[in-house]
Amino acid sequence: MLNSNMLRKLDMQDLMVFVAVYEQSSVTEVSEALCVSQSTVSYCLKKLRTSFENELFVNTRSGMLPTSKATAMYPHILSILKIINTCHSGIPAFDPTQKEITFNVCAPEYFELLILPKLVKRFIGSRFPVIINITKFHRDIPADELMEGRFDLVICFGPNFHRGVKGLRSQVLLEDELVCVVDKNFTLAEEAFSLETFVACQHVFPTPWTSDTNMIDGWLARQGYNRQIVARANSYVAALNMIAGTDFILTLPRRIQALTCDENTFSHRRPPAGLPNFTLDMMWSEKPSQDSANSWFREQIIKVCAEDGLL
Structure with a gap:
């Protein structure tokens, strides 16, 4: 933020x-050096004086002499111009072809199923010597591991499902909704579950990350309801196998349902009205x-999401 508008x-x-005025002390010489008119130089000086609330340069017989404030400002203005030039051309770009590099990512199964395969194929197709290590997401954001560089990225669900941590930045990759998956011969014919029917049924719960809470049961609790969970699975695929041939309900992200559910075995219903969507x-x-490597890796993930229509 700026101190003054x-x-x-x-x-x-x-x-x-x-x-230029500080170094050359002459409006005429500055005009020639910068290829602008003397009136332009005078106008710029007027803006500078107004913005910094100081005369900055005093016009004397020996030239434009800087005030003490101008003298103090000079190295900082030089630094600003240097940084701008660095932003234009001086930041070295990461070259993924030069050497093998490993990225350590903490992520839920959702990321592994939906994005990681395409990301890996992208690297293989481009012959990038990139290795990706995935660690299962647990209860909270692993802030210390991120700050210390043990993790390059954390992929988590949002919005606001995990406590905020200072010093971390975030970006939404995609949005998804939940859908109820049932066996093809599920006894209830309705296309959408009412809240009462939903909680009266038995549920299988996949645990793609380690936590005592989840978005579904948290939402139900706010409505004054709870559901009966008859089994918990370590993966979406394992949970699907549990509901085959039963009247159990499995609530999945729609993108995962489309990716993993065999239409000859399973069908799906809309969840109770009001069940919120979520983000990745x-x-x-x-x-x-x-770090240019970290920035490059994040860019590749975004490109995969964009190319696959996930954004």
Whole structure:
């Protein structure tokens, strides 16, 4: 944020004029060096003086002499211009072809099923020597591991399913909704479950991450209801096998349902009205966000999501 709204009116030319006047002490010479008119130089000086609330340069017989504030500002203005030039061309881009690199990611099964296969195929197709290690997501955001560089990325569900952590940045990768999967011969014919019917049935619960709570039961609790869970599975596929030939309900993300459910074995119903959608979020530490390899890896994930129509 800026200390004064007047600073918003400054541009790069104003800063270049400041440096040139400081170094050359002559409006005429600055005009020639920057290939602008003397009136332009005067206008830039007027903007600078107004924005910084200081005369900055005093016009004397020996030239434009800087005030003490201008002298203090000079190295910082030089630094700003240097940083701008670095942003334009001086940041080294990560080259994935140069050497083998490993990315450590903490993510739920959802990411492994939906995005990881396409990401790996992308790297293989481009002959990038990239290795991806996935660690199962547990109860909370592994903030310490992210800050210390033991994880490059954390993939988690949102919004606001996990406590916020200072020093971390996040980006939404996609949005999804929940759908109820049942056996093809499920006895209830309704296309959508009422809340009362939903909680009266028996449920299989997949645990794609380790937690005492989940978005479905949290929502039910807020409505004053709870459901009967007859079995818990470590994966979506294992949970599907449990409901085959039964009247159990398995509530899955719609994208996972479309990816894993055989239409000859399973059908699906809409969940109770009001059950919220969710997002898949990508989180990383602010410190490694400046690392070109980390930025490149995040970009590849976003491209996979975009190319597959997930965004």
